[in-house]
Amino acid sequence: MGRRTRMRHVKSPPINFYFQSERIDPLLVDFVGLTVAEFEAMRLKHYISLNQKESAEKMGVSQPTFSRILDRAHQKITQALIEGKDIRVHGGNINFKRGFKGYGCLNCNEEWEDELASQERRTDCPKCESEKVYYLVREPL
Numbered sequence: 001m002g003r004r005t006r007m008r009h010v011k012s013p014p015i016n017f018y019f020q021s022e023r024i025d026p027l028l029v030d031f032v033g034l035t036v037a038e039f040e041a042m043r044l045k046h047y048i049s050l051n052q053k054e055s056a057e058k059m060g061v062s063q064p065t066f067s068r069i070l071d072r073a074h075q076k077i078t079q080a081l082i083e084g085k086d087i088r089v090h091g092g093n094i095n096f097k098r099g100f101k102g103y104g105c106l107n108c109n110e111e112w113e114d115e116l117a118s119q120e121r122r123t124d125c126p127k128c129e130s131e132k133v134y135y136l137v138r139e140p141l
């Protein structure tokens with residue numbers, strides 16, 4: 001607490017997120033897809049350096065769920081690094097400057113925006129109809 005933060009010049013974060021690896025054949029596009037939740041979990045834990053409890057609270061999920069999401073993110077990033085694949089977040093069509101409010105499905109990984117989404121308001125997955133749906137919120141960058 002009370003730690004002073006210095007102003008730093010940072011480049012604006014991308015509106016859409018797509019990390020492209022160097023590839024020998026430019027026509028050969030191969031990528032791993034990160035969900036918004038996975039991207040956000042890494043940002044909170046490793047970029048903002050919140051602890052696991054704070055990160056889970058920010059995302060509105062339990063700690064075990066947060067831990068699973070983070071693990072999956074690590075596995076995908078590791079795969080991309082080792083196999084030289086691109087990294088794409090949610091098909092590359094999420095506006096990261098604007099933030100995101102909606103839900104994510106633990107069963108099929110579907111994520112969808114919902115203006116009215118909240119921790120209290122529960123809904124089923126529109127894709128697989130699972131009830132294992134978590135509230136997903138991420139701050140604008």
Ligand SMILES: [Zn+2]
Nearest residue numbers: 105108125128
């Ligand atoms: Zn689903």
